[in-house]
Amino acid sequence: MAPPPAAVAPTLEAAGEDSIRVAWAVPQGVAEPQSFAAVSLRPEGSSRWLRVDARSGKLDEPDALPLPLKTTSCVVKGVDPKATYVARVRLGDHESGWGPDSPASKSLTLASLAPSAPAAPLLEAVNKTSLRVHFTLPPVRPDASAHGIVTVHVKAGNGAWHSVDATSSTLTPADGSGTAHRADSRVALVKGLVEGLSYRAKVSAKNACGWGAYSPVSEPLTLGAAALRPIAPAAPLLEAVDSTSLRVHFSPPPVRPGDPALDFVAVYVSDGGAWQTVDAAASTLKPLGRAFRAGVESALVKGLSEGVTYRAKVSVRNIHGWGAHSPSSEPLQLPEPASPVSGPASPVSGPVSGPASPEVEITGSKSREERDAELRKRSVDVDAE
Known part of the structure; x- marks a missing residue:
């Protein structure tokens, strides 16, 4: 009887801050009750494949046991979040032994799926000893899990950073830890502060792959009456x-x-x-x-x-x-008072001469020959007298 055929390349996904889930499909015709799967991971840059132990889920255990084939996924624990891994699967059974290795999976780096840094938060004075930290969360990375919790850190002046306890809304001791805020929170109240001190804040988000980078630090806010007074209006x-x-x-x-x-x-x-x-x-x-x-x-x-x-x-x-x-x-x-306005000039008395009439030469409608003939006739009439 021939050993089981090679499985298709497995898939990898984040299962925790230091855990990777490996999933695979069983080829048709493989008898699951008598078969097993051996899962191995290899860090990028290394040629050595590390077997996964079926009981502990850890890598490179001595005498690592294979997984029964009725299982088609396993969680590998204790991996380096900053390392890049690929995986492969080999199927086998009691009668014919181990078949060939599957092709390697696509690579996965857990740290690359942690949340990115949020934008700088905004501080709002509530009263002389309290403030609110307003913040937004970054977009979720493709193939990464949703944001789970948010931590808010506040410090006074050049002092140490303290996390804000979501339950009491107070700062935790520098060496202590408080309850983080839910990922759907967008504001954190901070009480018990000191009037006259200047405060700053920063935030970070966490998903299944761990904590992301901190946001830039907020603009400072000095608590006291001045912080609660109105802002300046626009110019009138x-x-x-x-x-x-x-x-x-x-x-x-x-x-x-x-x-x-x-x-x-x-x-x-x-x-x-x-x-x-x-x-x-x-x-x-x-x-x-x-x-x-x-x-x-x-x-x-x-x-x-x-x-x-x-x-x-x-x-x-x-x-x-x-x-x-x-x-x-x-x-x-402002305008100056208007000067007195004089009335219109009196009209000129006396006759008003119109324009000179042009000298117009008036001529008849007779031709020159007719006029000459008439003049000659008049001359004859005068001589006859």
Whole structure:
């Protein structure tokens, strides 16, 4: 009886951080109960094939046992994640012995299937001692398993990195480990921080092949009241109302997610000297005027000087205080009063001579011969008299 024929090339897939699953198909006509499969792996760059032990799943075990052919896959454990492997399978039975080796599989490197680095996270202040880390995950590599968990690391200043425990939302000790966040998470709350310190964060994702690379580090965020104040609005626009009044048009800045609403707007105007506040009640400039309620988007300013150039800027407030000033507006020069306008000149009296009549030569319709004949006739008539 002939030994079993060669199987087709097996397939490889990741089964863990240091594990590879090898799968194969049994050719038709092979009696499975009396047959076995010997699975071998070879690292790239080596000529030596390493047998897989059916009991331990490890490579190069002494007296490695073959697998019963009713099994068409096995998990090889303890491989080097950074090494590139290929596999082959040989079928055999008790009566006719071992058949030929199958062709080698396509290669697989476990480390190449780990997640890529996410984008840098974004930090948001919650209060004076808490922040949120906002993040996104990278796309899943082709042929790789889905992301499983995410780890978030935070550090203060130039200190050590600490992981964020997903259960308590606090930083773990530098030598400890906390519960990672689920892969469907997109934000991590971090509590128990110190007011006035500057914090940064980074994240990484893990799948069946292990942890991927860390993201770039986030922009720093300093906790405290300043971090919770509104951002600066856009530069306002000025509109001349008359020679002594103008109107300042402005719009509020966006409110950070989770921040309190805006409550007041301050409008400042300058003619090149000191900035003065527009009083919301009087619509005039004062060193310390009353602010406008949030929701107002224009301010009338009266009592200005004719022909003078003005600029304006605005700032907004929430319960944590006033935010930064906007950039200054483009300058606007108020018009000067118009000069008196004289009336139209009186009409000229007396006769108005029209254009000179052209001298027109009028000629008859007779020909020259007819006129000459008439003149001769008149001459004869005169002589006869």
